[in-house]
Amino acid sequence: MKYHNNVFFRAVTALLAAAFLLSCTACGGMAATTIELLRTQGEVAVADKDGKGVSIIEGLKLYSGYQVDTRSGSYAWINLDDTKLAKMDAQSQVEIQKEGKYLEVLVHSGSLFFNVAEPLKEDESMDIRNSTMVVGIRGTCGFVESPDAQHMNVYLLEGKVECTISSPEGEILQTATIKAGETAQLVYAGEDSSITVSSFTIDDVPEYVAEEIADAGNAEIDALIEELEQQKEELLEQQQKEEENARILDRQRREALLEALNTYGPEEAMYATLGDLNGDGTEDLLIYGKGVSEVYGNTRYDFTFTALIWDGTEVQRIPLEQGGMSDFGYGYTVPAVYRERETGALYISRTSGIDITTHRYFENAVDYVSFFVYPGGGDDVTAEERAEIERRSSQVNQEIDARFEVYDSLEFPAVDGEDWCTDIYWLRYWNGYRGYNDVPDYPPFHASVEEVRQSLSAP
Structure with a gap:
């Protein structure tokens, strides 16, 4: 006893x-x-x-x-x-x-x-x-x-x-x-x-x-x-059965996510990370890659974001962008994935400059939110105007922080000694800008994909 x-x-x-x-x-x-x-x-x-x-x-x-x-x-x-x-x-x-x-x-x-x-x-x-x-x-x-x-x-x-x-x-x-x-x-x-x-x-x-x-x-x-x-x-016997069932389901989840990940080519899955994307307590897969869109009748390449959600039986592929917002050409900035604090929904965050103004956009498959940050300007901006820009920028950042939190940010590796706006470097290379035609392969990106593959393949 x-x-x-x-x-x-x-x-x-x-x-x-x-x-x-x-x-x-x-x-x-x-x-x-x-x-x-x-x-x-x-x-x-x-x-x-x-x-x-x-x-x-x-x-x-x-x-x-x-x-x-x-x-x-x-x-x-x-x-x-x-x-x-x-x-x-x-x-x-x-x-x-x-x-x-x-x-x-x-x-x-x-x-x-x-x-x-x-x-x-x-x-x-x-x-x-x-x-x-x-x-x-x-x-x-x-x-x-x-x-x-x-x-x-x-x-x-x-x-x-x-x-x-x-x-x-x-x-x-x-x-x-x-x-x-x-x-x-x-x-x-x-x-x-x-x-x-x-x-x-x-x-x-x-x-x-x-x-x-x-x-x-x-x-x-x-x-x-x-x-x-x-x-x-x-009770112990029941717990052991539940644990074994959980192990079986977890193995099915990892096998299904790995199979889905392997359907993407090297440019389609340049970066990957595991996380609970839908709040059900199990890990899903988020991938960033090279996507195609039509801008004013022209083919344009940009980063694309896709959530691979395990729903308990199969993998659901959900593009996170709403679609259409990228056509305005604001993708030439560092994108990141944000989570809405109240709902848990994932959004893609970008910054755009249109008509000498700057906006922050948060978009997903069903909705988008735009925050006006500040009006643009050059060297002729007065001290009063600059103070107003800084005040408005601080206010917007507080509003964003109150509503969203960073879920994952894409760390762009330096290219040929470049240490600034390297995401723009890749995007301009993809879209054929002169001076951006000698970019090496993507091992820094693919390293994360291989790490995810190893994690999903673990016993």
Whole structure:
């Protein structure tokens, strides 16, 4: 039988007036007549009701007001009588309060296991509580966590309890009943107090509790643990199936994207990058290449952008340009792919200069947006006009940054020592401009394509 540790948040908190009450039906039994520190492990401290340290001896009697404090990696067992046992987790602090037949174990911080083998009599009371919540124990087994004064988590291994949240004035705010195999998360927040009931798993049973119940010989608890372990095995099996199916789908995706990429020639796929283009959590493929358009009846070459989207069954090829905007001849600038922040849609960004003005265009297959940046001009631009240009340019950049973010920018390699506007160099070479007829091959571009091929081909 294998158990796993829980991580508990622990803090000593100031007392509050509201109360959380859990109780269950009573049967006959013995009162808690003797309270003693049965045994300890590690570093444990005991203080009396005045806060003075008490030396720990075997069978140390604990009286009302006594506090027990366990350090890291330390545990303490408290015998309430022969049928009632409590075990403190590491880094926990509890206080004993007893008056006649009424007993409280106040958990200031940490976690506490309890096992009441015989239910209490009608005139007896045993509560496990923190400063704001109470677990009325009459005959059951489980453990409680007390992260702070406003929260308590109750886990039942045997029996049934009713959880109640009350206001400082005693008004009942929330009630819920939990049984073995269930946990209740109690949150005190005044009128917004809540109790959330759910089942728990074998991983929720901490090691310090597992040690106590492993050899207890309680048939009901053993059956519950066996059921929880079976549930975990079934969950792991289901997870393994889902992971295998995910691996199969991922392999299909990579094979399909690679097959689609290989249909493009060297000039059609000069640059490639992988990314989640449609926001479905899986990688798609974005390629840049050389495209053809007709401008005023003439064939013109420009960069083209295509998204290869894996839709779960096949690859969809989606040109990102709307089409037509490039006919205005504004493509002779550095293009980049931007993502619209609100929608996640991808846009191609370019800058154009038409009629001595400058615009920023963002276009995709269905829409485009144009931002007027500033009017052009020459050396005769006045200082006032230049200041206005700079103001407008800054404003437009802020508007663009608020709406878009850079998804991918094409890094153009230098050509024959050129280190400026190298994208224009390639475009003019393609379109036959004089002085741009001696351009080498495109290895800097194709390097990214080969990297993508290797990634898609990986086992």
